[in-house]
Amino acid sequence: MIFKLCNRTATTNILGLDLFEITKRREKIVALLGTESFDMAVRNQKEKKFRNIIKKEFPKSKIQELLPMFITREDEKIQEMVTDLAKVPDIFEYILAIAWFYLSDTEYSIIDSLKLPLDANFKPLGHASGGDGDIIINGSVAKFKNQIQGL
Numbered sequence: 001m002i003f004k005l006c007n008r009t010a011t012t013n014i015l016g017l018d019l020f021e022i023t024k025r026r027e028k029i030v031a032l033l034g035t036e037s038f039d040m041a042v043r044n045q046k047e048k049k050f051r052n053i054i055k056k057e058f059p060k061s062k063i064q065e066l067l068p069m070f071i072t073r074e075d076e077k078i079q080e081m082v083t084d085l086a087k088v089p090d091i092f093e094y095i096l097a098i099a100w101f102y103l104s105d106t107e108y109s110i111i112d113s114l115k116l117p118l119d120a121n122f123k124p125l126g127h128a129s130g131g132d133g134d135i136i137i138n139g140s141v142a143k144f145k146n147q148i149q150g151l
Contacts, residue, residue, distance in 0.1 A: 050122045075088045
């Protein structure tokens with residue numbers, strides 16, 4: 001905590017900013033955005049941007065085209081259509097998460113559920129680190145089970 005405080009003070013001194021003024025401006029931004037915190041506002045913005053990219057670059061029809069390619073191992077074409085920065089198993093997890101996004105009628109944060117590292121354009125770079133799952137969606141499993149039982 002002392003390091004954080006010293007670091008903030010050093011930064012504000014270098015930039016010629018007043019820490020109190022920065023805090024007031026952050027609070028004003030948070031109030032304008034209608035969120036609980038500045039971090040929440042940033043998360044909401046990232047979520048909105050990612051959802052727009054999904055809808056634009058990965059519509060349902062493209063996901064339906066991609067999924068069978070994993071079975072027939074059309075790896076080069078998959079990477080061409082998604083990204084060449086990740087291996088096919090990692091792209092599979094990414095596409096699976098997007099498919100789940102379209103299947104689920106549960107409101108959840110797709111950016112928070114996708115544990116894969118993503119590049120600046122929200123494309124996969126690799127697999128989840130630390131032994132964690134690549135996709136973790138809390139609260140929607142029961143709803144999905146109900147959807148399957150209803151088929």
